[in-house]
Amino acid sequence: METTLEPVRFDTKIAVLLRDDLQPWQRLNTTAFLVSGIGRAAPEVIGEPYADADGTAYLPMFRQPVLVFEGSAAALAASHRRAVDRGVALSVFTADLFGTGHDRDNRAAVRAVPRDRLDLVGIAVYGPRNAVDRIVKGARMHP
Structure with missing residues (x-):
């Protein structure tokens, strides 16, 4: 068993930003989907079993x-624009995805809409702590 007295500080940050008008089930569903891509794109963020x-x-x-x-x-x-401009690892969830039933249709729904017209309900970002802080600047911690 690992024990340490020093606090662990990470140079990176994982942040999820949700639109504030979502229903509770939508917030949970969106968060789960958004973070699922981060482990694939950045395997170093996954700990030990x-x-x-x-x-x-x-x-x-x-x-x-x-x-x-x-x-x-x-x-x-x-925040989406700032993440794209900074080239930070980013996942998106649009309102259209609440009406789809699987990954193929999810990807088709996002592909059908230009970036600046996506009806975003959530994004997740992973990257250097300072960059992620700037990306979510102005958002508040979820209650």
Whole structure:
């Protein structure tokens, strides 16, 4: 078992920004989908597998916290632009995806809309801490 007295500080940050008018089930669903891409794009963000005292194995999870924010549609669009401009790893979830049933249709729904016209309900970003802070600037922590 690992023990350390020093606080762990990460040079990177994972942040999810959700539109502030979503229903609770939409917030949860959107967050789950958004963060799923980060582990694939940045495998270094995944920690070691877990096990309990009985030796039951569990899947590994992110090695660092995921911060969840909320903001208006305008704040979400601005954060999206900043993430694209900075070239930070980014996942998107649009309102259209609430009506699709699988990955193929999700990708087709996003592909059908120009970037500046996406009806964004959430984004997730992963990158250097300072860059992510600038991207979500103006958003507030999710209650």
